[in-house]
Amino acid sequence: MGEVFWILVSAMVVNNFTLYYFLGLCPFMGVSARVETAVRMGMANIFVMTMASLCAWFLNTFILPHAPYLRLISFIVVIASFVQIVEMVIKKVSPKLFRQLGIYLPLITTNCAILGLALFQTNRGYGLIQGLSFAVGAGLGLTLALVLMASIRETGELSDVPSIAKGMALVLIIAGSLSLAFMGFAGLLSAT
Amino acid sequence: MTAPAPPPTKMDVPVKRLLVTLATAGAVAGFLIVFVFGWTQPIIQAYKAEQLRLAVQEVLKAPDRFDTLYVHDGALTAELPAGVDGTTLEQVFVGYREDGERIGFAVAAGEPGFQDIVRLIFGYDRASGTVLGMKVLESKETPGLGDKIEKDSAFVLQFDGAVTPLLGVKPRDATGDLHEIDMITGATISSRVVIRIINNTIERLGPLLDAYAASYAAATVP
């Protein structure tokens, strides 16, 4: 149980996917202007990551031991199609939920955070429970980073920024500061 | 699959052709990958085996030969029953001198460190309870501080001949006891992780090592 908890918190804050591994930067830069969109994007990410983790576990356990060289291709194809199928099911079952998350799903199915999750999970040899905990932790971490970024950008919108720093340069420097702050979480779980 | 549904107004391409295109692309891709796999895999495997051999050589202080044992069914065994894949099991390496005398065991283990998992391999003589050598295999500890557990030879060399259970002390409190390991100033947590991994691994595998040594002695001295 302790290991599962460690994986969750480690993926969420200590080794935050966005701020430590630079995964999922496209939504981080693109969809972080408003807190509300950031929250929804984060939720969609948690959802897709959980699905991806399930797919990766299934492939790693049942199929890839026989054909290790097809890992990358099969991850991409299976995750993308599985998410698309689940998307259709949600659309049918709960149109309300689909309206909340739907528009983000196609954006993130082949995002580097999703594939990165599947690859990291494989490299570390996680089982089903560990993988799911890793996925939820990583998704929560991504949401946290997105929401923090969006709040800072919303607050900073009215401030007088030099013209050369407007746009991406400022976003990157804010992200650098956030990443620096998150480094303070290192050692959180290993102090004895 | 991943194909977006064709727009209803443009159905001039039959579904069969779409499937054939994807299947052909898949087949060609698979063929190419298998070809490259066949070329690179022996090189990669040889490199990995060589790295492992070097690590075992280093922590067991150059044994003349070493065997691989697998942790299976709560015991150490050199030969696995048919159908059990050894690569997924925990492995223990046992090193011998030329005259057949056992030098010690080498075990790889990992635990959460300051930033992420720290993995190391250490050589261990069960009879005297001494560590023969320690080498960090994988760590993401802070450059310049925590990575000294890997790069600071003064810290690494302390493990040669240290007696378990190990005890981390601050350099100014050191008394010269063989159980003591001087921790790195500014990287206490990383230093403790190394010590903890070794202590925990010995605690976990100790009985297995004893059982193996007993059965080995029984087998060689009739």
Next chain:
Amino acid sequence: MSPRETAPQADFFRGVWRENPVLIQMLGLCPALAVTNTVENSLWMGLATFFVLTGSSFIVSLIKKLIPGEVRIPTFILIIATFVTVADMSLEAIVPTVHKQLGAFVALIVVNCMILSRQEAFAAKRPLGRSLLDAFGTGLGFIVALVMMGAIREVLGNGTLMGFSLFGPNFEPWVIFILPPGGFLTLGFWLLLLNWFQKWRTERAKVRAWPEGVGAPPERKAA
């Protein structure tokens, strides 16, 4: 995007600098930030991406007539994934130490938006030669951007360049630059510098264009 008429050399140089994939278009940021803590890593990552980009542009441009539009994207992804798998295995066989440091990021080239966008926007619509020129240019631009990042980070964060010590043993490395925050900050400051240069150039152009004897150009009065 409909194809515009361009000169062959423009196809090449556009990707290298004016539409640099990382510094201007902000594509492929994951690898640009994640593996650029040394010049060596940056260079290998850049070369692997270059190989995947040119390889898939070549194949896509070659067989573009055979692919129906409906399965275009899945076929492209299949082609890219094949080249990435090849690059991943070859790197592991040729430079295992670098491959260990790059880790999963070599496999992640497959989701680098830069590569798919080049196939969509260029290789699928243009003749073979032009597509290759475009891929060479964009790939080279990617390598240039990565090495620019890697050089700054390695020099400041480790005091070395390509593994050679620059400042002698008394230099206390600015470790933060080889850690993740350094990636964000380095790219941020590169962008500031480029924006500043861009602004300086446009202002200079304005000053030059201002007619003689009509007084000082308004934008420059503060300077």
